[in-house]
Amino acid sequence: MPVKYRDALRAIDPYKPARSLESVKRELGLTEIIKLAGNENNHGVSPEAARAFAELRPSLTRYPDMNCTILREALTARLGVNGDELIFGNGSFELISLIAQTFLEPGDETVIPWPSFGWYKLASIAVGAVPVTVPLTSHTIDLDAVLSAVTDRTRVVWLCNPNNPTGTYFTLSQLRAFLDRLPGGTLAALDEAYIDFAHADDFPDGASLFREYDNVISLRTFSKVYGLASLRIGYAIAGTPVIDAINRARQPINVNAAAQAAAAGALSDDAYYARVVAANARGRELYYETLTRWSVPYIPTQGNFIMLDTGRDSAAAVLEFLKRGVMIRGGTEFGMPTWLRITIGSDAENRKVLDILRELLGLAWLGGIIQNEEY
Numbered sequence: 001m002p003v004k005y006r007d008a009l010r011a012i013d014p015y016k017p018a019r020s021l022e023s024v025k026r027e028l029g030l031t032e033i034i035k036l037a038g039n040e041n042n043h044g045v046s047p048e049a050a051r052a053f054a055e056l057r058p059s060l061t062r063y064p065d066m067n068c069t070i071l072r073e074a075l076t077a078r079l080g081v082n083g084d085e086l087i088f089g090n091g092s093f094e095l096i097s098l099i100a101q102t103f104l105e106p107g108d109e110t111v112i113p114w115p116s117f118g119w120y121k122l123a124s125i126a127v128g129a130v131p132v133t134v135p136l137t138s139h140t141i142d143l144d145a146v147l148s149a150v151t152d153r154t155r156v157v158w159l160c161n162p163n164n165p166t167g168t169y170f171t172l173s174q175l176r177a178f179l180d181r182l183p184g185g186t187l188a189a190l191d192e193a194y195i196d197f198a199h200a201d202d203f204p205d206g207a208s209l210f211r212e213y214d215n216v217i218s219l220r221t222f223s224k225v226y227g228l229a230s231l232r233i234g235y236a237i238a239g240t241p242v243i244d245a246i247n248r249a250r251q252p253i254n255v256n257a258a259a260q261a262a263a264a265g266a267l268s269d270d271a272y273y274a275r276v277v278a279a280n281a282r283g284r285e286l287y288y289e290t291l292t293r294w295s296v297p298y299i300p301t302q303g304n305f306i307m308l309d310t311g312r313d314s315a316a317a318v319l320e321f322l323k324r325g326v327m328i329r330g331g332t333e334f335g336m337p338t339w340l341r342i343t344i345g346s347d348a349e350n351r352k353v354l355d356i357l358r359e360l361l362g363l364a365w366l367g368g369i370i371q372n373e374e375y
């Protein structure tokens with residue numbers, strides 16, 4: 001008789017490991033693959049983070065500080081919050097799972113805009129909750145539609161701002177209007193993984209909103225602007241009752257020492273942060289100008305990635321990019337099968353992407369609308 005596992009997990013596809021870059025390289029005869037498929041930071045590691053990481057060696061035999069004391073203090077100063085208004089996780093992936101474990105009973109509803117970050121749904125299903133998805137309007141999270149989907153059984157609403165994969169955002173006044181009407185017993189989880197790249201004047205900051213609305217939690221990560229995706233560290237900001245509740249589900253030693261040290265180093269490196277944000281802004285502008293000139297539809301982005309519409313099934317384009325040494329993301333998994341999502345990288349990487357795009361466009365992909373275009 002097969003070992004029995006929980007019914008809730010039957011709705012989740014088993015994890016399929018992504019093919020290793022090494023095996024893809026061998027198959028396609030490439031020496032290098034530029035990865036622009038995961039919205040990681042392609043601008044190198046912060047020297048301060050690297051130094052802190054290197055200095056860690058003498059304490060490798062010890063358990064890490066389970067309170068993340070140094071990092072916590074650095075963040076309280078920077079964010080203007082108290083230490084007990086923060087919780088750290090092994091990436092924000094873990095924090096998303098912890099929020100699901102803390103606030104969702106089996107059978108509870110949870111509202112998830114779609115397309116958005118896939119883990120909200122899987123983490124919710126894993127605890128037996130019922131995901132209620134709400135389609136985007138004009139590629140943007142529609143807070144009115146989200147509110148209409150909230151019932152007295154809804155415990156958590158997941159709001160990714162800016163939204164991955166579309167890069168769109170909702171404004172501070174839209175969010176306030178939403179929170180004013182959201183029942184107090186329903187948690188609004190604001191995933192602000194890309195907030196550092198957001199440049200709109202009316203972009204909301206969850207780190208201040210939780211004081212006005214005690215059902216708001218804001219999720220942040222060191223994987224994107226701080227360039228530490230491999231070390232797995234993120235944090236959340238909320239009022240102490242929310243943080244206290246999540247701490248009950250958290251394993252005591254969940255953030256490793258290397259992640260804590262490197263994160264504190266990266267956080268102190270203002271020059272690095274400014275360099276990454278500036279490079280992203282340059283890349284964004286290059287994409288906007290070029291795609292506009294080429295009449296390729298794209299979605300203006302507040303993140304470090306951009307979606308563009310190929311007008312036909314984009315899976316072929318993903319493969320053509322890969323053959324040319326660049327890994328990007330097709331939109332099929334997001335229900336946008338003609339779109340591509342491309343991480344904005346270094347200046348050279350962005351030019352390479354546009355070179356490939358120009359080549360594919362000239363080669364009749366998209367009907368050959370462009371000939372010998374310069375950017």
Ligand SMILES: *Cc1c(COP(=O)(O)O)cnc(C)c1O
Pocket residue numbers: 039090091092093094117160164191193220221222223224229232233234
């Ligand atoms: C990349 C990303 C995260 C970050 O997850 P980590 O586990 O901190 O690496 C969280 N949310 C969204 C929407 C993301 O795109």
